[in-house]
Amino acid sequence: MEYQFRRNRLEGTVFAEFSMGHEVLGRWFAEQLGNDNRKAEYILSQIASIKKGTLNHWRDIGGDLTIDIDTEQVRVFASVIDFEEEHILEDSMSLYDAESESYCGLEDFESVLQSWIAFINDK
Numbered sequence: 001m002e003y004q005f006r007r008n009r010l011e012g013t014v015f016a017e018f019s020m021g022h023e024v025l026g027r028w029f030a031e032q033l034g035n036d037n038r039k040a041e042y043i044l045s046q047i048a049s050i051k052k053g054t055l056n057h058w059r060d061i062g063g064d065l066t067i068d069i070d071t072e073q074v075r076v077f078a079s080v081i082d083f084e085e086e087h088i089l090e091d092s093m094s095l096y097d098a099e100s101e102s103y104c105g106l107e108d109f110e111s112v113l114q115s116w117i118a119f120i121n122d123k
Contacts, residue, residue, distance in 0.1 A: 001104055003112060005029075005119040014120065022102045024065065028076045029116055032062045040117050043069075047110050074109040077101040 002019040003026070016029035033040050049055035050071055058069045061079060068075040078100035104112075 001025075001108060001112075003115075005116065007119075016116070018102075022104065024076050024078065024100055024102045025104070025112075028065045028067060029112075032060075032065055032067070033116065033120075035120055037117050037120050040113055040120070043067075044110065044113060044117075047106065047113075050106070069106065069109075071106065073103050073105055075101070075103050 001022050003022070004017045006015045006017070007013070008015070012035065014030055014035055016026040017023075018026045043058075043060075046055065046058040047069065050058065050069060056071065060067050064079055066077055066079050068077070080100070
């Protein structure tokens with residue numbers, strides 16, 4: 001999984017671009033975390049709890065995107081995908097989710113999250 005973080009210094013916004021199959025992670029980092037490291041630090045603490053075995057699962061539903069973390073992997077997905085799973089749609093109404101859902105290993109995600117924090121701190 002390859003990624004790149006960028007900053008628009010004029011507007012103060014940040015962007016994350018991820019390789020094909022992980023594009024939704026870029027949206028999640030930019031939209032759900034943005035410039036505020038408090039949430040990123042909190043998620044790192046949840047990952048630490050999962051790794052210690054004091055927590056088995058953690059989920060954050062944040063508007064359009066949801067993150068789901070367990071002992072092995074991280075899933076980031078458009079919240080509408082859960083809607084599709086709960087309500088079976090006709091074939092012609094199925095949702096395109098190739099750029100709306102991504103999985104990665106827990107350690108890989110933790111590493112990217114730490115890189116994001118370092119990027120945000122480097123103003």
